[in-house]
Amino acid sequence: MNKLQFFDTHAHLCNSQFDDDRPQVLQRMQTAGVTRHLEIAYSLESARRVVDFAAATAQCWAVVGVQPNHPEDALLPDWIAQLRQIAQHPKVVAIGEIGFDHFHNKAPVAVQEQIFRQQIALAAELKLPIVIHSRDAHADTLRVLREVQHPYGVVMHSFAGDLAYARECIAVGCTLSLSGPITFRNNQAMHLVVQQLDLGHLMIETDSPYLAPHPYRGKRNEPTYVVQVAQQIALLHECSLDHVAQQTWHNACRVFGLPSE
Numbered sequence: 001m002n003k004l005q006f007f008d009t010h011a012h013l014c015n016s017q018f019d020d021d022r023p024q025v026l027q028r029m030q031t032a033g034v035t036r037h038l039e040i041a042y043s044l045e046s047a048r049r050v051v052d053f054a055a056a057t058a059q060c061w062a063v064v065g066v067q068p069n070h071p072e073d074a075l076l077p078d079w080i081a082q083l084r085q086i087a088q089h090p091k092v093v094a095i096g097e098i099g100f101d102h103f104h105n106k107a108p109v110a111v112q113e114q115i116f117r118q119q120i121a122l123a124a125e126l127k128l129p130i131v132i133h134s135r136d137a138h139a140d141t142l143r144v145l146r147e148v149q150h151p152y153g154v155v156m157h158s159f160a161g162d163l164a165y166a167r168e169c170i171a172v173g174c175t176l177s178l179s180g181p182i183t184f185r186n187n188q189a190m191h192l193v194v195q196q197l198d199l200g201h202l203m204i205e206t207d208s209p210y211l212a213p214h215p216y217r218g219k220r221n222e223p224t225y226v227v228q229v230a231q232q233i234a235l236l237h238e239c240s241l242d243h244v245a246q247q248t249w250h251n252a253c254r255v256f257g258l259p260s261e
């Protein structure tokens with residue numbers, strides 16, 4: 001095998017935090033072997049930007065959707081039609097990030113749920129996987145996922161929770177995407193959870209510009225640092241970085257329907 005390759009399954013490089021040095025960030029990714037990433041939208045406007053960016057960037061694919069913290073977008077009578085149209089682009093590989101956010105709480109639970117369900121229905125119509133944003137909302141997220149039984153792949157973005165929750169997510173068909181906080185030394189609870197999880201259920205992400213891993217904690221995150229997340233999994237699983245890179249690469253390609261070469 002030649003050089004290690006890493007797949008960052010969740011980043012927001014279209015955000016303004018990257019306006020000054022986006023080309024350099026992409027260059028650093030190539031150098032570090034982070035040769036693929038998914039650019040994630042959170043609103044209709046960001047979905048259009050994300051698709052344009054993916055269209056212009058060979059190693060990038062797009063995930064489009066209305067995140068629960070942007071419920072205002074779902075007030076437009078034709079918002080699902082708009083999203084359906086955006087999702088036709090060949091570089092769109094999933095609908096997301098969608099779900100519940102009971103921390104920011106920008107809309108009543110019932111409204112968040114309706115927005116979530118309408119987008120799951122769109123993903124089913126388009127036969128696309130979904131990428132879930134679930135903050136302080138384990139019970140609601142699981143309840144909806146159990147009911148809908150989405151058959152085209154489900155990704156739990158930036159997974160955080162105990163082993164019981166992880167197993168329940170896996171039981172409803174989720175692949176768990178792990179991010180920077182698993183590298184924090186004081187996050188022993190998550191270390192124990194990660195140790196128990198089969199690599200077949202795991203992917204890696206940065207959620208750039210947020211959630212930078214150790215030793216960059218508190219700084220702007222970038223996809224290059226997904227290597228730190230993979231390294232931490234290798235440490236916890238007592239296996240090689242090579243093995244984690246390959247497994248998570250193949251899992252991401254499988255879930256998002258991309259060729260692994």
Ligand SMILES: [Zn+2]
Binds near residue numbers: 010012040097207
């Ligand atoms: Zn995100």
